Amino acid sequence: MNGKRTAYRITVLVILLILCIITFFISVGIGSLRLPVNDIIRAIFIEKEGVNRQIIWNVRLPRTLVAALVGVCLSLSGGILQGVMRNPLAGPNIIGVTSGAGFAGMLVLIYMPQYSYLLTPVSFLGAFGATILIYILSWKNGVKPMRMILAGVAVSAFLAAGIDALMTLYPERLQGAVDFMIGGLSARTWKHFRIIWPYALAGFILVNLFARRLNILMLGDEMASNLGLNVNATRMIFIILSSLLAASAVSVVGLLGFVGLIVPHITRLIIGSDYRFLFPASAIFGAGLVMGCDTIARMVMDPIELPVGIIMSMLGAPFFLYLLRGGMKRDYRS
């Protein structure tokens, strides 16, 4: 029985991986400029100059890679939080990542527009800082998930009020700020890729190493302590990891929250709740989803682009509801 289950899960992982790779090639392959496959390969490996090289190498490839890594980071972050908090609604917004990055980012864009290159590090610090603040505020002989969620809601509401205040006071400086709030992959290049890949890679390796611990934590605090797990330390490590992952993604592409909430749920419905499989599956699925949605966002009204978040929510939400209503006959434990 157990072996059969494992085989099923590995098959699912392999299928997801193949789909993800296909999506990658589609995403790099199509765009405003339509090129046959051999021209694309030439543009990547052989040409050193020219329009094709410029478009494929400097625009499409980095954008697709950033999309994939953002998908990985946000999905893993969401997956961790839903586990640690034992709450299906947990996502990067709950630990203040979204509002922290949003508020810090707005401060830069509104007060120091000439330092807009600081946007990424500052919003990263804002996101991580908000998590730490929420963690400290909810500490009382250890952190209880429910208390942390409530503290998160309160701190997020507070920071959101700050964002709203800035928006009302500086209507004339809003353009860049609104783009950041909606989030998107437009004009993302190698610079952004270089920021995000170390987090994505380190995060991916670490969560998979710790997956078993999260499985134990899921049994409940008491049981987990009895099994010799330091509940508080484990929880803290996971929360920090999750915050770093989400912060790196959010600081690069803006406030794209929905992936983190929905991808872990969808993969959980497909592959079950064992984190040793759930983590890699979420990462792969998240990467594929963001790449795919961004390709659609680029192509729907070509050459006008839509923010990827819109496509993601429009496609993701109905699909998620379909799974939730029993379109997929698998056990759903959250």
Added chain:
Amino acid sequence: MESKRNIFRGCIGFILVITMLVFILAGCENSSTLNEQENSKDTDEVLQMDEDEIDNQNNNEQENNAEKNSEEGKEKLTFTDGLGNQVEITKNPERTIVVYNSMLDIWYLAGGTAIGRPDSKDMVNVPPEAVDIEIVGQVTQPNTEKILSLEPDLVILSTSMSKHKALKEILDQNGIENLILSYQTYRDFEEILDIFSQINGDKKVIEEVIPGIKRQVQDIVDRCPKENGPKVLILLASTSSVKCETTATHTGYMVDMLGGINIVGDPQADGQTRVQFSMEKVIQEDPDMIFIIPMGSNTEAVDERIKKDLTSNEAWAGLRAVKEGNVHYLPSEFFLKKPNTRYPEAFEYLAKLLYPEVFGE
């Protein structure tokens, strides 16, 4: 126990510091008062917040087919407003409030006087005669009670402000004449000037000022080469996304009139002014020049930053316009705010950039 209390105190302190920071920083740069403002998260609304800056509204043509009916001694004119409705306006109003400074300027130009205007930080488009009239709130947040208490007989509003549409309903309910207009482009300027001068019945404006401005602009347009205009990309002041202007915006429309080819093209939907454009398409089209629209904070530093961004970003740096230094930061007096009487100067500024060989000194 003690340490826990310290942490708690630290956190409260942190929150207080952030709160103060927001308000102190806000206070430094913005002395204007904050009216009872709802914190609206609606980005749509937010996008339409500054006049001239972000004009997103449908660009209905305001036909000025004025019909004159005399009743009760007061002459009335009929106009089609910016929302496409027929409205009757009594001629020669005495207590006018103009809730949009670009239009206030035209109103005075057309021989009108006003008793109320919105607050303005930089006083651009506030004519000297109107400096001391009553302030009726922010352009984005007009104060309804203040406006009603001034007992106006005409209120002039803008379609680019969502709050103005709400205000229009209240004015209609109170039986106060109002005219809501769309001011996006040079064409709107001509139409609004025409409508305003009819309302004020100023013959001199109708016969001299308007034709004068029109002629000067037409002269510049006529001097431009008729074909093979340069390919232009009009970018909003940020390289973190490729937000571009269509031909339906203030600057887009002017470039179009002068024969520049906007690579983003005409809006695909009515009123579509700014679009997220494909970087790939930009590279394919390889525009001859890039115009950067100033944002609210038009400082040299921002200008420098954008130039640096353009040259350090692999995707932008490869563009011919960037390599050849054909990236132009447009001055806000003409291209962020509406130039109104200075339209000829604004057109000339653009024409010099587009055709240095024709307009260069």
